[in-house]
Amino acid sequence: MKTDKIISIAIADDSQYIRKGLVFTMNTYKDIAVDIEAEDGVDLLEKIETAPKLPDVCLLDISMPRMDGYDALKKIKETWPHIKVVMLSIHYNEFAIIRTFKDGASAFLPKEAAPSELYAAITQSYETGLYHTEPTSTYMSLALQNKSIITDLTDKEIEFLRLACDDIHYKEIAAKMKVSPRTIDSYRDSLFAKLKVHSRASLVLFAIRTGIVPTIAGGK
Amino acid sequence: MKTDKIISIAIADDSQYIRKGLVFTMNTYKDIAVDIEAEDGVDLLEKIETAPKLPDVCLLDISMPRMDGYDALKKIKETWPHIKVVMLSIHYNEFAIIRTFKDGASAFLPKEAAPSELYAAITQSYETGLYHTEPTSTYMSLALQNKSIITDLTDKEIEFLRLACDDIHYKEIAAKMKVSPRTIDSYRDSLFAKLKVHSRASLVLFAIRTGIVPTIAGGK
DNA sequence: GTAACAATCCGTGAAAACACGGTATTTCGT
DNA sequence: ACGAAATACCGTGTTTTCACGGATTGTTAC
Numbered sequence: 265m266k267t268d269k270i271i272s273i274a275i276a277d278d279s280q281y282i283r284k285g286l287v288f289t290m291n292t293y294k295d296i297a298v299d300i301e302a303e304d305g306v307d308l309l310e311k312i313e314t315a316p317k318l319p320d321v322c323l324l325d326i327s328m329p330r331m332d333g334y335d336a337l338k339k340i341k342e343t344w345p346h347i348k349v350v351m352l353s354i355h356y357n358e359f360a361i362i363r364t365f366k367d368g369a370s371a372f373l374p375k376e377a378a379p380s381e382l383y384a385a386i387t388q389s390y391e392t393g394l395y396h397t398e399p400t401s402t403y404m405s406l407a408l409q410n411k412s413i414i415t416d417l418t419d420k421e422i423e424f425l426r427l428a429c430d431d432i433h434y435k436e437i438a439a440k441m442k443v444s445p446r447t448i449d450s451y452r453d454s455l456f457a458k459l460k461v462h463s464r465a466s467l468v469l470f471a472i473r474t475g476i477v478p479t480i481a482g483g484k
Numbered sequence: 485m486k487t488d489k490i491i492s493i494a495i496a497d498d499s500q501y502i503r504k505g506l507v508f509t510m511n512t513y514k515d516i517a518v519d520i521e522a523e524d525g526v527d528l529l530e531k532i533e534t535a536p537k538l539p540d541v542c543l544l545d546i547s548m549p550r551m552d553g554y555d556a557l558k559k560i561k562e563t564w565p566h567i568k569v570v571m572l573s574i575h576y577n578e579f580a581i582i583r584t585f586k587d588g589a590s591a592f593l594p595k596e597a598a599p600s601e602l603y604a605a606i607t608q609s610y611e612t613g614l615y616h617t618e619p620t621s622t623y624m625s626l627a628l629q630n631k632s633i634i635t636d637l638t639d640k641e642i643e644f645l646r647l648a649c650d651d652i653h654y655k656e657i658a659a660k661m662k663v664s665p666r667t668i669d670s671y672r673d674s675l676f677a678k679l680k681v682h683s684r685a686s687l688v689l690f691a692i693r694t695g696i697v698p699t700i701a702g703g704k
Numbered sequence: 705g706t707a708a709c710a711a712t713c714c715g716t717g718a719a720a721a722c723a724c725g726g727t728a729t730t731t732c733g734t
Numbered sequence: 735a736c737g738a739a740a741t742a743c744c745g746t747g748t749t750t751t752c753a754c755g756g757a758t759t760g761t762t763a764c
Contacts, residue, residue, distance in 0.1 A: 282499065285501030354700060376500065429689060430689075451712090452751085456753095464685045465648065469649060473699060671742090
């Protein structure tokens with residue numbers, strides 16, 4: 265490595281066994297030290313605030329209770345823009361990748377990434393602020409050219425999406441969102457167009473696969 | 485412990501970091517030895533077959549590529565009925581629990597279970613063949629009294645369920661299953677009744693939350 | 705100030721999904 | 735060999751979902 269500094273990292277993941285595995289793996293690298301372990305976004309932010317010194321890089325999962333990785337990333341980059349964030353998630357798809365890079369992530373790896381790739385992502389993010397792999401750079405350039413499947417989703421669309429993942433009719437969603445059922449049709453139609461799907465079942469799949477709605481009930 | 489024998493266990497989970505965390509955790513107990521590590525059901529069965537001696541207990545995840553935990557459990561109990569199986573999964577719900585106990589599982593723990601509970605489940609499964617916790621024994625007695633939400637799902641219903649988790653109409657599912665669209669209606673209606681839901685969106689949620697359909701696309 | 709764009713809202717008709725109420729056929733215990 | 739129960743199958747009508755085309759408001763760019 266260019267520098268002999270020891271990179272201080274924080275790890276946030278709700279599974280204690282994954283945390284243990286990651287800490288164990290990272291500790292095999294001499295120039296990396298795991299200084300913070302957190303089990304969700306809220307926990308992570310608290311621990312960063314009270315730590316004697318800020319971490320250089322955060323390793324973030326997406327699906328976590330209380331505060332998920334999307335929101336934690338946003339907060340971190342707002343508060344400490346120089347902290348680099350490496351996403352590490354099972355939700356490895358176009359939407360999640362574009363969304364997190366837009367919010368300032370430095371890298372995005374799938375959860376099955378090899379330790380050596382994780383190490384490369386952390387050190388390069390620390391040194392240059394960015395680490396791209398084949399899928400992530402492809403998605404990014406498509407997004408820049410507006411050729412991406414997915415453009416931004418609005419807050420209303422995300423709210424609708426969450427409510428659509430339940431055993432209720434659009435009429436009831438309209439009541440909960442306090443808008444007309446016709447407006448719900450519009451949210452749905454615009455989501456269909458953006459995601460290139462044609463059924464509510466597909467919306468549910470999208471919501472779960474991106475982590476917008478938790479896999480397990482009552483998670484978020 | 486009653487016995488001073490060292491319990492030989494096998495671990496199957498598709499995440500290398502979870503495997504590492506579990507091995508690390510289990511190795512802190514003197515009377516447990518992790519002798520087999522596998523990344524999916526197929527891998528596990530191969531390794532059990534070629535091992536110098538059979539494991540006493542298997543620790544099984546549900547969602548894995550190639551062969552999932554449901555099928556791996558079935559194969560193990562068919563081939564080596566005396567091997568005890570402890571399920572350890574994020575899919576901790578009534579359906580998954582009842583289904584795996586019917587197929588001969590000895591215990592079912594959620595993925596966030598503490599190491600001490602995991603240890604208790606393994607040792608007690610080894611000694612008595614069963615380890616129940618509050619949720620699992622409640623679900624089991626409800627199932628015995630036929631008061632359970634979910635009775636068994638037929639093979640056709642599960643096949644339909646998998647196909648329903650896609651952006652296609654029932655008509656196309658009927659074509660793929662080579663039955664009339666009316667028959668598809670029946671599969672759907674009987675699933676609605678068994679699961680007490682009223683929409684296809686809910687079927688998708690059920691399929692993902694039980695692990696019948698993988699969270700990530702193209703997984704199984 | 706207005707063109708361009710995005711977000712919100714809406715009417716209508718066609719298509720799909722869903723509810724209800726059935727009939728064969730098979731399986732299984734006795 | 736029999737009835738009970740589970741499975742596979744189907745017709746019809748209602749409700750919901752979806753597609754298409756359009757109107758209104760608010761924001762930004764110049």
